[in-house]
Amino acid sequence: MTAGWDTQAVIRALNVLGALIVFGVVIGAYTVQFVDQEAPCPLCLLIRLGMLAVGFGFLLNARFGPRPAHYGFILLSALFGAAVAIRQILLHIVPGTGSYGDAVLGLHLYTWAFLVFSTVIFAVAVAMFFSRQFERSPLASPALVVHATTVLFAIGFLLALLNVVTTTIECGVGFCPDNPQPGAFG
Amino acid sequence: MMALLFAIWAGVFALAWAGRRREAIFAGLFALVLCVAMFRHHITDTIDIDL
Numbered sequence: 001m002t003a004g005w006d007t008q009a010v011i012r013a014l015n016v017l018g019a020l021i022v023f024g025v026v027i028g029a030y031t032v033q034f035v036d037q038e039a040p041c042p043l044c045l046l047i048r049l050g051m052l053a054v055g056f057g058f059l060l061n062a063r064f065g066p067r068p069a070h071y072g073f074i075l076l077s078a079l080f081g082a083a084v085a086i087r088q089i090l091l092h093i094v095p096g097t098g099s100y101g102d103a104v105l106g107l108h109l110y111t112w113a114f115l116v117f118s119t120v121i122f123a124v125a126v127a128m129f130f131s132r133q134f135e136r137s138p139l140a141s142p143a144l145v146v147h148a149t150t151v152l153f154a155i156g157f158l159l160a161l162l163n164v165v166t167t168t169i170e171c172g173v174g175f176c177p178d179n180p181q182p183g184a185f186g
Numbered sequence: 187m188m189a190l191l192f193a194i195w196a197g198v199f200a201l202a203w204a205g206r207r208r209e210a211i212f213a214g215l216f217a218l219v220l221c222v223a224m225f226r227h228h229i230t231d232t233i234d235i236d237l
Contacts, residue, residue: 042188042224043225043228045188046188046221046225046228049195050221052195053195053214053217053218053221056195056198056199056202056210056214059199060202060207060210060211063202063203063207064207069211073211073215076215077218080221080225083225084225087225150203153199153202154203156199157196157199157200157203160192160193160196160199161192161193163189163192164189164192164193164196165189167188167189171187171188171189173187173189174187175187175188175227175228176187176188
């Protein structure tokens with residue numbers, strides 16, 4: 001089977017890009033945790049889980065080809081992440097109730113997360129209009145997309161593992177404290 | 187407990203990476219349900235907005 005670019009290959013590449021963006025957000029959150037010495041709160045950790053879940057959905061499309069079930073998974077994950085993010089925004093929406101962590105480019109991380117999850121929902125809705133992506137393609141996926149998918153699977157897996165370690169250090173085996181102490185691990 | 191959720195997600199990624207699509211999707215949905223339960227557990231404060 002020859003490799004080439006058709007509608008399905010383009011959609012696969014866009015899904016790779018989507019996974020790259022959401023994993024980048026998780027890496028950014030890690031940077032804030034260690035550079036600014038801010039331990040993530042439980043809702044922040046749930047937002048990270050939402051990002052990983054969305055990235056996983058994107059990678060399903062990139063690895064196995066676009067399918068409605070994969071998009072459904074992305075939408076469920078993005079709705080979960082958006083719900084957590086908006087909960088945290090609402091906790092601090094009243095003036096004088098403070099905020100959690102420092103702002104990055106003018107917005108707090110949970111506000112950025114809400115924007116990312118909303119954009120994902122919008123992008124998936126638009127992507128699903130291109131019905132030719134669901135037809136069997138005579139072309140194999142381009143090598144660039146295949147390799148990028150493999151690398152991103154490794155990154156997603158390692159990010160989840162790394163979070164196992166850092167979350168265990170921060171929270172132990174019980175539930176995480178609602179208001180962690182200052183420092184990278186609270 | 188939160189670490190356990192991340193561990194499950196690591197397993198979900200590994201399953202899909204290994205080509206086990208159906209199992210990965212079911213495990214992912216299960217993990218998502220656990221995430222929702224954890225979210226519910228951490229909603230401890232009431233939001234008081236005076237409109």
